[in-house]
Amino acid sequence: xxxxxxxxxxxxxxxxxxxxxxxxxxxxxxxxxxxxxxxxxxxxxxxxxxxxxxxxxxxxxxxxxxxxxxxxxxxxxxxxxxxxxxxxxxxxxxxxxxxxxxxxxxxxxxxxxxxxxxxxxxxxxxxxxxxxxxxxxxxxxxxxxxxxxxxxxxxxxxxxxxxxxxxxxxxxxxxxxxxxxxxxxxxxxxxxxxxxxxxxxxxxxxxxxxxxxxxxxxxxxxxxxxxxxxxxxxxxxxxxxxxxxxxxxxxxxxxxxxxxxxxxxxxxxxxxxxxxxxxxxxxxxxxxxxxxxxxxxxxxxxxxxxxxxxxxxxxxxxxxxxxxxxxxxxxxxxxxxxxxxxxxxxxxxxxxxxxxxxxxxxxxxxxxxxxxxxxxxxxxxxxxxxxxxxxxxxxxxxxxxxxxxxxxxxxxxxxxxxxxxxxxxxxxxxxxxxxxxxxxx
Numbered sequence: 313x314x315x316x317x318x319x320x321x322x323x324x325x326x327x328x329x330x331x332x333x334x335x336x337x338x339x340x341x342x343x344x345x346x347x348x349x350x351x352x353x354x355x356x357x358x359x360x361x362x363x364x365x366x367x368x369x370x371x372x373x374x375x376x377x378x379x380x381x382x383x384x385x386x387x388x389x390x391x392x393x394x395x396x397x398x399x400x401x402x403x404x405x406x407x408x409x410x411x412x413x414x415x416x417x418x419x420x421x422x423x424x425x426x427x428x429x430x431x432x433x434x435x436x437x438x439x440x441x442x443x444x445x446x447x448x449x450x451x452x453x454x455x456x457x458x459x460x461x462x463x464x465x466x467x468x469x470x471x472x473x474x475x476x477x478x479x480x481x482x483x484x485x486x487x488x489x490x491x492x493x494x495x496x497x498x499x500x501x502x503x504x505x506x507x508x509x510x511x512x513x514x515x516x517x518x519x520x521x522x523x524x525x526x527x528x529x530x531x532x533x534x535x536x537x538x539x540x541x542x543x544x545x546x547x548x549x550x551x552x553x554x555x556x557x558x559x560x561x562x563x564x565x566x567x568x569x570x571x572x573x574x575x576x577x578x579x580x581x582x583x584x585x586x587x588x589x590x591x592x593x594x595x596x597x598x599x600x601x602x603x604x605x606x607x608x609x610x611x612x613x614x615x616x617x618x619x620x621x622x623x624x625x626x627x628x629x630x631x632x633x634x635x636x637x638x639x640x641x642x643x644x645x646x647x648x649x650x651x652x653x654x655x656x657x658x659x660x661x662x663x664x665x666x667x668x669x670x671x672x673x674x675x676x677x678x679x680x681x682x683x684x685x686x687x688x689x690x691x692x693x694x695x696x697x698x699x700x701x702x703x704x705x706x707x708x709x710x711x712x713x714x715x716x717x718x719x720x721x722x723x724x725x726x727x728x729x730x731x732x733x734x735x736x737x738x739x740x741x742x743x744x745x746x747x748x749x750x751x752x753x
Contacts, residue, residue, distance in 0.1 A: 316392070318342060318430055320423045322439035323350040323415070324711050325458045328681055330364040330371065333387060333394060335460045340384070340392040344422035346415045348396070358660050360684045400425040405451060416444050423453050440711040461682040462715040463724040469567050469704050469714070472548055472738040474511040476501065481515035487522060493532030496524055508561060508733035510534065510551035521547055523554055526730040540641060541634030542573075542580035548737045549573055555733040556581035556699065559588065563689065564699045565677075565723045568737030571746040574701040575675050576627045582671040582699075583631065583641075586648060589671045589695070594624045595659040596675040597684075624656045624675060659688075668693030677719040678702035679709050685718030 317339045325332050326347070333341050354365035375385040375394060384393040402413060403421040410417040419437070427435035437448050437455045448455040479499070486494055496505060499513075507526035512519060521534040534554045536544050544550040548568075555564055556578060566574040575594075582592045628645070635641045648654035659674065674680075674688060677700040685700070692698055702719045714720065726732040740747035 316340070316433060318426055318433050318435040320344065320397075320419070320426060320435065320437045321347065322419055322437065322441060322444065323347045324440045325438055326351065326368050327354060327361040327364050328440055328458060328711060328716075329461065329683055330368040332458065332460070333371075334391070336392060338390060338392050341387070341394045342397050342422070342426050343394070344397045344400075344419050346418040346422070350415055360681065360687065364683070397422045397426065409451065410447070416441070416447070419444070420448060420451065420453060423448070424451070427453070440716075457716075459716075461721055463720045464715070465724070466704065466714050466720060468723070468734075469720065469736055472736060473509075473551060474503075475514060476511055477514050479513045479515045481517045484513055484515055484518045484520050487513070487520050487531060487533050491533070493525060493528060493530030496529055496531050499531060506728055507730045508555060508558075510554065510733075510735065512547060521550055523551070527560060539577070539580040540583040540631055542576060542631060544577075545573075545741045546739050548735060548739060549577060549741070552577045552735045552737065553581060555735055557584065558733075559585070559697070560731065561733050562692070562697050562731040563722075563726060563729075564697070564732070565719065565726075565734040566699065566701045566737065567704060567719065567723070567734070569703050569705065569740060569750050571740035571742030571750060572737035573741050574703075574737060575624065575673065576630055578673045578699045578701055579624075579627050580631055582673060583645065583648075583654075585671060586644070586653070589697075590653070590669040592648065592654045592671045592673075593662065593667070594654075594656045594673045594675065595662055596621065596624065597659045597677075597679045621656050621658065628656075662688075662691070665691060666693050667691050667696050669695035670697075672696060672698045674698065674700045676702055677722075678704045678707050678717045679712065680718035681709075681712065682716070682718045682721035685722045689722075 319336050319339055320342045321332065351365045351369060354362055355369065356362060380394065381396050381398060384395040387394055400422050402418070403424045405424060406417055406421040410420070423435060423437045434454065437453055438458050439445055439455065440458055445455040445457070483494070483498060505524040508523065510521070510523045513522050522531050523534050524531055534550055536550045537553060537557070538544075539553050539557065544553055552566055552573075555561055564578075566578060568574055579594065586592060632642055632645065645654065672692070677685065679702070680688075689698060700719055700722060704714045704717055704720050707713060707717055709717075723734045727734070740750055
């Protein structure tokens, strides 16, 4: 156990994880009063950050007493003390660089005040705002990102599934000849296979796409099976459909850059299995661009979100174009939409619902926090499957990155579970131009 430290929390840390004060061990936590002022502005609304603001204030209320403002409040055995910083003077050092007393600058001032008041204790400002961290460093203030839910190993999102060379060709022949698969211990791997791992086995004369099934403990061949008119174009897409079409896998993560077919494959698989579910639900978080929220858009709530949902409708149209005009499959899609069995909507609209017997596809999941992903998954009722798709290199939220987003966090925490599978798609199949732009620009 190292020397005790003082941590000053920025508002965005609390909005990211309302239980954050439980994660600082024996160290003391300081909340500048401006943080409470900012939280008050976020209390109303249906988004996750609004929920987090309300929950944190409720947790704070349980600790509230005069001691919280005078002597601080203990956070429990083995934990530090929580203080609210009030009445601190705007520091001259801050005023010289940042004369405007914005909330961020007031937080910097409070951090400097606490550091000078406790010269023998390290004082660290914790913020998810990169710009505020830069400002803090420029003033000699020690700063950190909130790293409790950060994922260390993100290189798995940069490579495709494994290829194992020099496999016994007779064994590959046996895999082809045995539809139920062969015992995993027949393959002399130097690595331990994770549940639902997909890989390519190669010998000097043959090769096979394969998957390890944790329920049977066998290695089975993966076929390039079409789903609702969508034919897999490469090994990764074949692996994705194999996983998506297995009802034993309740949680799937599909990652990869734009144009690799993540959402399209998930939707095609869902339509193929439509009879097994009461509803197919496609949802995505709304991350407004250019600092404009939905209030800037015309129309009612449904009309406001329509532009954000259009990519999901585009994927549905791609599937329709692969089918014969007037075919039963196209009529089936139209009927599913008319009967509200195929629903496309904003993620905010499903919060608070219990999802039973639903094939749920969450698109652009890299824009969710770890807590948001947990909240969504815990909504899954009996008979529900959930698919999260996204590209961790295309994050629109200012306070998330490749290591701290909910999609990467879910993959990291769920790895090794029998009802979970992750497929990373590398090769773009949208068009030659799209692939070139994705790689070069």
